[in-house]
Amino acid sequence: MKEENETTTYMQLMLSFAEVQKNMLRIIQQSAAEKELSIPQYSIVMTLFRCSNITQKSIGAQTFLPKSTLSQAVDGLAKEGYVIRKPMEKDRREMCLELSDSGLALAEELHLQEKGLHQLFKTASSQFTERQIKELIAAHRNISASLTKTKRQGAITCSKS
Amino acid sequence: MKEENETTTYMQLMLSFAEVQKNMLRIIQQSAAEKELSIPQYSIVMTLFRCSNITQKSIGAQTFLPKSTLSQAVDGLAKEGYVIRKPMEKDRREMCLELSDSGLALAEELHLQEKGLHQLFKTASSQFTERQIKELIAAHRNISASLTKTKRQGAITCSKS
DNA sequence: TTTTAATCGTTCCAAATGGAACTATCTATT
DNA sequence: AATAGATAGTTCCATTTGGAACGATTAAAA
Numbered sequence: 001m002k003e004e005n006e007t008t009t010y011m012q013l014m015l016s017f018a019e020v021q022k023n024m025l026r027i028i029q030q031s032a033a034e035k036e037l038s039i040p041q042y043s044i045v046m047t048l049f050r051c052s053n054i055t056q057k058s059i060g061a062q063t064f065l066p067k068s069t070l071s072q073a074v075d076g077l078a079k080e081g082y083v084i085r086k087p088m089e090k091d092r093r094e095m096c097l098e099l100s101d102s103g104l105a106l107a108e109e110l111h112l113q114e115k116g117l118h119q120l121f122k123t124a125s126s127q128f129t130e131r132q133i134k135e136l137i138a139a140h141r142n143i144s145a146s147l148t149k150t151k152r153q154g155a156i157t158c159s160k161s
Numbered sequence: 162m163k164e165e166n167e168t169t170t171y172m173q174l175m176l177s178f179a180e181v182q183k184n185m186l187r188i189i190q191q192s193a194a195e196k197e198l199s200i201p202q203y204s205i206v207m208t209l210f211r212c213s214n215i216t217q218k219s220i221g222a223q224t225f226l227p228k229s230t231l232s233q234a235v236d237g238l239a240k241e242g243y244v245i246r247k248p249m250e251k252d253r254r255e256m257c258l259e260l261s262d263s264g265l266a267l268a269e270e271l272h273l274q275e276k277g278l279h280q281l282f283k284t285a286s287s288q289f290t291e292r293q294i295k296e297l298i299a300a301h302r303n304i305s306a307s308l309t310k311t312k313r314q315g316a317i318t319c320s321k322s
Numbered sequence: 323t324t325t326t327a328a329t330c331g332t333t334c335c336a337a338a339t340g341g342a343a344c345t346a347t348c349t350a351t352t
Numbered sequence: 353a354a355t356a357g358a359t360a361g362t363t364c365c366a367t368t369t370g371g372a373a374c375g376a377t378t379a380a381a382a
Contacts, residue, residue: 009286009291009294009295009298010279010282010283010285010286010287010294011279011282012294012298013282013286013294013297013298013301014185014278014279014282016297016298016301016302016305017178017181017182017185017301018185019301019302019305020178020301020304020305020308021178021182021185022224022225023305023308023309024175024178024179024182024308025225026225027308038337038338038339039338040338040339055360055361056360056361057359057360057361060360063183064183064186064187065340066339066340066341067340067341067360067361067362068339068340068341068342068361068362068363068364069338069339069340070361071360071361071362071363072338072339072340072362072363073338074361075362091347091348091359091360092346092347092348092360093346093347093348093359093360093361094347094359094360094361095360095361117175118171118172118175120307120308121171121172121174121175121308122171123307124171124303124304124307124308125170125171125174125304126171127303127307128300130170132300133170133171133173133174134170136174136177136297136300137170137173137174137177139289139293139297140174140177140178140180140181141177141180142285142288143181143285143286144177144180144181144184146281146284146285146288147181147184147185147188147281147282147285148184199367199368199369201368201369216330216331217330217331218329218330218331226370227369227370227371228330228331228332228370228371229331229332229333229334229369229370229371229372230368230369230370231331232330232331232332232333233332233333233368233369233370235331236332252329252330252377252378253330253376253377253378254329254330254331254376254377254378255329255330255331255377256330256331323382324381324382325380325381325382326379326380326381326382327378327379327380327381328377328378328379328380329376329377329378329379330375330376330377330378331374331375331376331377332373332374332375332376333372333373333374333375334371334372334373334374335370335371335372335373336369336370336371337368337369337370337371338367338368338369338370339366339367339368339369340365340366340367340368341364341365341366341367342363342364342365343362343363343364343365344361344362344363344364345360345361345362345363346359346360346361346362347358347359347360347361348357348358348359348360349356349357349358349359350355350356350357350358351354351355351356351357352353352354352355352356
């Protein structure tokens with residue numbers, strides 16, 4: 001009895017992550033649909049909102065979207081006028097992506113949306129103290145680190161904030 | 162300065178969830194591909210592994226997969242002989258799903274797979290104490306609860322274990 | 323009882339997705 | 353400098369996905 005309880009704690013932890021994940025996805029889906037964006041497009045816009053002027057490759061590393069999906073999603077965003085794509089002088093294979101004014105406005109709307117992920121998460125976080133949140137973040141980072149450990153993969157960070 | 166730090170803690174927390182999520186998805190994708198399953202199929206098998214003899218609707222509620230995707234995924238699993246589908250006597254609209262012997266074997270393989278999600282998560286969890294894990298689970302549940310609060314949606318639980 | 327409304331799952335099909343091959347550009351080697 | 357190899361992004365296309373309409377069955381209302 002007791003033994004069984006213990007063996008399943010890690011499963012419960014895993015499931016609790018899955019549950020949060022499921023909710024996040026649902027919320028994103030709704031926000032994205034409202035703005036006529038696909039989920040990859042939502043991710044791209046929000047990634048650029050956090051740190052603009054980065055390459056597609058960098059977005060790919062952060063969002064873990066396959067290049068073809070990314071390329072098509074960016075293409076759509078560019079056609080809608082949300083994103084500006086210009087080749088870097090330093091290396092003309094790379095495309096430097098940037099939010100246009102309307103793209104920035106869109107991102108801000110999404111960020112401030114009452115029922116958007118950011119605001120809902122802000123509310124959800126308010127039940128914890130700053131200290132607790134930092135502990136959660138640290139724990140999550142350790143879990144991510146452990147999950148990536150076995151894999152051969154470089155870490156990717158945003159250029160800085 | 163200080164103010165800015167505080168306003169972004171919840172964003173960091175959100176991103177730390179996204180990061181774990183990204184890793185989980187990558188791992189699942191790999192496991193699934195190895196067994197020639199789609200991701201929905203992987204989810205279904207693992208859900209049935211945790212609690213068998215449930216309806217498609219119940220799986221849908223737990224996995225948040227759209228019914229059409231679910232139906233097709235289950236169909237594939239049934240054709241491969243992993244899942245047995247039989248209508249319930251009580252209500253013949255509902256299909257009762259159950260893992261076959263080979264389905265159960267498959268689920269156990271996935272569960273014990275060295276680089277599968279379950280084992281990697283078990284390893285990742287081992288850096289924490291039981292108490293810490295339980296705190297994490299509780300925190301995650303509270304976050305999920307908060308994220309669902311605004312939405313009109315019933316809670317779904319597995320029949321029990 | 324008959325009619326109406328709701329619900330579970332399936333089918334259909336337009337759209338999104340993602341692996342593989344390709345193009346253009348850059349880097350390293352001979 | 354010329355050649356080979358690597359890399360960012362694009363294009364192609366087969367597969368997957370998921371919303372909407374549908375069929376079958378049950379529950380509720382008339």
